[in-house]
Amino acid sequence: MASPDLVGTHLARVLQSNRICPYLARSGKAVYLRKNRGLTADARSAELMKDPGNDNMESSANTETASRSFTWTSRDGLTLSGREWGASGKDASRHPTILCLTGLSRNTRDFNDIAAYLQNSGYHVIALDYRGRGASAWDPEWHNYALPVEGHDIDDAIEFLGLKRFAVLGTSRGGLHAMAMTHRYDADRMVGVILNDVGPHLEMKAIHRIAASIGKKMDYPDFEAVAEHMEHTLGAQFPSFSKQDWLKLSRQLASPRDSGGCVIDYDPALAHTLVGWDDGSPTPDIWPLFEGLGKIPVLIIHGEMSDLLSRETCEKMLTVHPGARLITVRGQGHAPVLWDQETQQEIAAFLDRLSA
Numbered sequence: 001m002a003s004p005d006l007v008g009t010h011l012a013r014v015l016q017s018n019r020i021c022p023y024l025a026r027s028g029k030a031v032y033l034r035k036n037r038g039l040t041a042d043a044r045s046a047e048l049m050k051d052p053g054n055d056n057m058e059s060s061a062n063t064e065t066a067s068r069s070f071t072w073t074s075r076d077g078l079t080l081s082g083r084e085w086g087a088s089g090k091d092a093s094r095h096p097t098i099l100c101l102t103g104l105s106r107n108t109r110d111f112n113d114i115a116a117y118l119q120n121s122g123y124h125v126i127a128l129d130y131r132g133r134g135a136s137a138w139d140p141e142w143h144n145y146a147l148p149v150e151g152h153d154i155d156d157a158i159e160f161l162g163l164k165r166f167a168v169l170g171t172s173r174g175g176l177h178a179m180a181m182t183h184r185y186d187a188d189r190m191v192g193v194i195l196n197d198v199g200p201h202l203e204m205k206a207i208h209r210i211a212a213s214i215g216k217k218m219d220y221p222d223f224e225a226v227a228e229h230m231e232h233t234l235g236a237q238f239p240s241f242s243k244q245d246w247l248k249l250s251r252q253l254a255s256p257r258d259s260g261g262c263v264i265d266y267d268p269a270l271a272h273t274l275v276g277w278d279d280g281s282p283t284p285d286i287w288p289l290f291e292g293l294g295k296i297p298v299l300i301i302h303g304e305m306s307d308l309l310s311r312e313t314c315e316k317m318l319t320v321h322p323g324a325r326l327i328t329v330r331g332q333g334h335a336p337v338l339w340d341q342e343t344q345q346e347i348a349a350f351l352d353r354l355s356a
Contacts, residue, residue, distance in 0.1 A: 067115065072160055074131065074153050076144070081135035082128040082157060083108040085115045089122035095355045096191050097166040100127035101154070101174025103335060105214055105266045107134030109252040110171065114338040114347060121348050128157055132267035142269040151180060167192035167354055169347070172308070172335050175199075179289035187295045192354045194299045194347060197306050197335035199313045200290035202283055206308035206334060207274075215271030218264045219257075226250035226262060237305050237333025249337065291320060298324040299350040301343065305333035325350065 067085045074080055087095065098118055100111040108127035115125040129136040130150050139145060154177060158166070168190065170178035175198035181190060213233060220226045227246035230253070238245070254262040298321055302314050314326055327346050329336040336343060 067112075067119075069135065072157055075156065078131050078137040078139060080129065080131060080137065080153055080157070081108075082126060083111075083115075084127075084161075085119040085123075085125040087122055087124035088119060091355075092122045092124065095123050095351070097161075097163050098123050098125045098351065099158070099163065099166045099168050100125065101168060101170040101177050102127070102130065102133065103172035103174060104210065105133065105264075105270055106171070106253070107265050109134070111169070111338070112252070114169070114344055117341075117344040118348060118351070123348075123351065126157075126161060126163075128154060132270060134265050138267040138269070142267075142272045145267075145270050145273050147177065147180065151177065151184075154181070155184065165189060165191060167194070167351060169194040169196065170198065171196040171338075172198050176286070176289065179286070179293060182292035182296065183289075190296065192297045192299075192351065193293055194301065194350065196301045196338070197303045197309050197333075199300070199309050199317050200286040201310070201313045201316075202286075202308055203310055204283065206306075207283070209307065211271075211274040214274055215268035218268055219261060220254065220263070221261050223247060223250045223254065223256075223262055226254050226264070234333070237303070237307065238331070238337075239305065240331035248339075287320070290317065293324075294321055297350070297354060299347065300324055300326045301336055301338075301347075302326060302328045303332045303334055303336045304328050304330050306335070308334040 067083050069081060069083050071079050071081050087093075098115075100108070100115065102108065102110055107129050111125070111127045115127065118125050130145075131153060132138045132142075132145055166189070168174075168178040168181065170176070170193065175193075175195040178193045178195065179200070182193070217229065220229070224247065227243070227250040230249055231241070231246045235241075241249075254264050256262045300314060300317055302309055302311070318324055318326055327343070329340070329343055338344065338347070
């Protein structure tokens, strides 16, 4: 790991603040609760492909891929959850593992499609649910829904998953985690970053939109009702989505209840981290985080309709990091869902260059 001195006083203050933005709002060792714990990442990936078993198996749309859930324990005793897709193919060992980090209130299902695509391309893919999201336990103290605490959880997962060489695909909040991680991991270990619709300047109108919706409506009679609500609230961000697209998105966001109906998969107390973000105050300077990416390859994915990441910010990012590559996903806003083949191919091509 890089020296903590590299972070600097300003960066430390930024990371400790709950006022950065909703995406940066604010333990024993992790335990990998699978029969193959203790294996290296490559060995565990090979074991998964050889014998995927049937515990918590999922199939991604239009693919014949296997994934499996795992859990680890946070430093303060919460059981946290993730999902992994084992690599296939003779060249798998030369690829970095792909670590997928979600948005503020999202979960590992957001990565089902891109993970399946990358798995079929020979990559070992891992996605993590932050505390209070997806299958991870809720934290009784909402202040712990914060970047520093989540950063510890991510670091512990990396250690116990045995990730020696990896690239990060971070959507929204996950991208800000990726930026912070460059100050904790050397470039020969964390070898690349994909930022999905996030950057060092975030538009306040998007923050206000998100703050107005988080934790407000959690329960629905069925997935069709979730889809209708998502279309109503996010239609301007995804104007080309069909009814089937909205239904697919609803199944990423929500889970069925045993008693009937379905519920959005995060702790509604997450909304407390957004209080005060409609007071017109400016967002803090996050450019020092992005500048840390200068030593590794970066792919920036920008949603054409995004209200969070502007084209102007993207252009400045390319100036600050001349080696970065920018792609725009047409007809999608915050954040691109990574379902389309063109975007998947761009991601795979970027990752292939890290393996060369």
